[in-house]
Amino acid sequence: MATSCFAERLAKHVPLSDAEKSALARLEENPRKVKRGAMIQRVNETVTELFVLREGRVMSFVILPDGSRQILRVYFPGDFIGSASTIYSKAPESLVALTDVVVCPFDKHALRRLLEDYPRVAALLFLLSNAERVAMTDRMASLGRTSAKARVASFLLDMFDRLRVTDDGVIDSFDLKLTQEEIGDSIGLTSVHVNRMIRQMEQEGLISRSNGRITLHQMARLEEIGHYINRHKVMDLDWLPVG
Amino acid sequence: MATSCFAERLAKHVPLSDAEKSALARLEENPRKVKRGAMIQRVNETVTELFVLREGRVMSFVILPDGSRQILRVYFPGDFIGSASTIYSKAPESLVALTDVVVCPFDKHALRRLLEDYPRVAALLFLLSNAERVAMTDRMASLGRTSAKARVASFLLDMFDRLRVTDDGVIDSFDLKLTQEEIGDSIGLTSVHVNRMIRQMEQEGLISRSNGRITLHQMARLEEIGHYINRHKVMDLDWLPVG
DNA sequence: GTGGGGCGTTTTGCCATCGTAACGACAATT
DNA sequence: AATTGTCGTTACGATGGCAAAACGCCCCAC
Structure with missing residues (x-):
């Protein structure tokens, strides 16, 4: 069984049980390599996947009607990407690889089942999304x-x-x-x-x-x-x- | 038993079971009135509570060292406020009532226990926090x-x-x-x-x-x-x- | 080795957008 | 009548955008 990069990420914050670890690992059947500059997700396209970034760097961004670009976030190894697809079926932002990259995609419904069965994992994800929220408020004050x-x-x-x-x-x-x-x-x-x-x-x-x-x-x-x-x-x- | 404003909020998105509704109601023992202009939470102070806003309007903001203010979010009735206290024990932002207000505070540990017992509520909260995240990326592009x-x-x-x-x-x-x-x-x-x-x-x-x-x-x-x-x-x- | 071509960085001059400061009008409080 | 809070308005100037070009660097072809 391949190690789960999601499990590795979460284990950086809190120790996980073996059951939790193997459940996380089951999500990841096909880590995917992406070349520098390639698009992982395009804004407005239908998405059903989320990702954890295993290697390399990724950015999310939007292009405004006048052509200008706002980069929303730069992601590093271990980061959890694209969770907006749980609530919007069309991607609200694009994802591009800044370097050669390895991402671990999961289906959004597999993630849901995991959260139902492992409430501690659900709680941890909720926590981390709150941390991301605060990071974004800091950026807003800066901008x-x-x-x-x-x-x-x-x-x-x-x-x-x-x-x-x-x-x-x-x-x-x-x-x-x-x-x-x-x-x-x-x-x-x-x-x-x-x-x-x-x-x-x-x-x-x-x-x-x-x-x-x-x-x-x-x-x-x-x-x-x-x-x-x-x-x-x-x-x-x-x-x-x-x- | 008083109705839960949190339950009302969540039920706007998805029907809740009676068990879920009454569990939500148990969280709220003391809805609190706050006068216009009063501070509900002060940045850097210890916090262990989150709120749902029942009536009126609230804003969250930070003051930068040069005295300028960035308002992070304006909240309306039904909004879920202050979830950062789940991960930061010191408030990263201040909350002030923009009008006379009624808030429903919960202890953060009571919320955790609820999420453990009611995975569907946990999933719904996770969804809504993702929607908030997207709302903030829209603001970032705007700024x-x-x-x-x-x-x-x-x-x-x-x-x-x-x-x-x-x-x-x-x-x-x-x-x-x-x-x-x-x-x-x-x-x-x-x-x-x-x-x-x-x-x-x-x-x-x-x-x-x-x-x-x-x-x-x-x-x-x-x-x-x-x-x-x-x-x-x-x-x-x-x-x-x-x- | 030489001559591109692509890409990112550096630099410049010009000028629009937006901030600063200051003050008056007006309404609501006290 | 005095105070406070909000909005409206102006003159002035700084910040940062825009356009354009040159520069340096790396890779590749010849």
Whole structure:
């Protein structure tokens, strides 16, 4: 039996029973490889699947009628993707692989049956979706009420802290795998202005760059500039049912 | 036994069994009245409760270090509020009553036990939290990539459509109960610019106003200007376990 | 090795959008 | 009559968008 990437993900938060683990593993019959740049889900197309991302990076986004793009979320290994298909039969957002990727798709009805049988898994998913909700409110405050520089700073810190959850190799530098245009589309700026801000922050010694890797030098200062809060540090899982 | 406002809310989406209804009702021992302007929850304070809003309107918001405010969400009767307290023991956002209000608080652990015993209720809550997530991605696209006028238009339409879900008296006009400053703090604009846009839209015959009530005249045109999608119309609840 | 072609980054000048500050009108409270 | 809250209006200026071009880099073909 192949290991379940969903089980691995959930086990990062809370220990799972063997029954839970094997039930999770049964969901995943065909991990799927996707090439960099390929579309995993297209907005408005019928969807019945959700995914867990095993390897690589994925983004979700929408294109507005004027052609501009808003990137909604960048996903990292272990993330749970596409849960909107439980309530909308047409995808509200597109999914594209930012790198070569391995995703584990499940059918939405198989997920439902799992949640019926394993209430602790259901509770954990409910918790994580609340954490995602708070992450999105943080982004909203950033988009609505902070300057371009603050948005870049908090975006970099967010990516950094989320990478660190699963990737222990990340200390103070990381490979973003995003173009400046993609950064701009994430935080509501043009690529030109992203570039201005990044160079400015580099000149000020806040960050540095070499061949695609970004190094954060003054975390505390960056957090201040970006009005950034690291929510991962303060999560509290004792709401969950006892194992 | 008092009726449960939570049960009423959920029953709007799907029929509930008597067992489910009475379990929901047991959660609510003390509906609480709150005066207009009073704080229901303060950011960073310890919280162990969630709420369903029975009467009136509530907003959630954060204040940034420079004093500016981002309003995250306006809640209407029937909405489920403050679920972040399941995962963060300190509130990530403040809640304030916009009008005189009646809220039904539950303890977060009582909610957990309910979800364990009633998987269908758990599934329904999971669904609704996914719908909320999509609503927030729509707002993010609006904040990040649309003009001031588009934001005002989509904000008005969103408020309108959400009011209509529960309030059958709403046809084409409604009472927003928000100052222009509050509108601005919701959509990332200053009150001055909100005022500019509203007066412009009034001149163009898109909306009209009289003593606090707003009337929407050209819905289709407003949807186009705001790049607005009414997600309520396309929800699909057949993912839920059979009753 | 040389000459593209594609892709992302860097840079510039111009200017629209939107924020800031400040004040008056008006209604509702007290 | 004084106070408070909201809306309306203006002048001014900063932030950040837009368009366009050059630059650097990598890969590939010849």
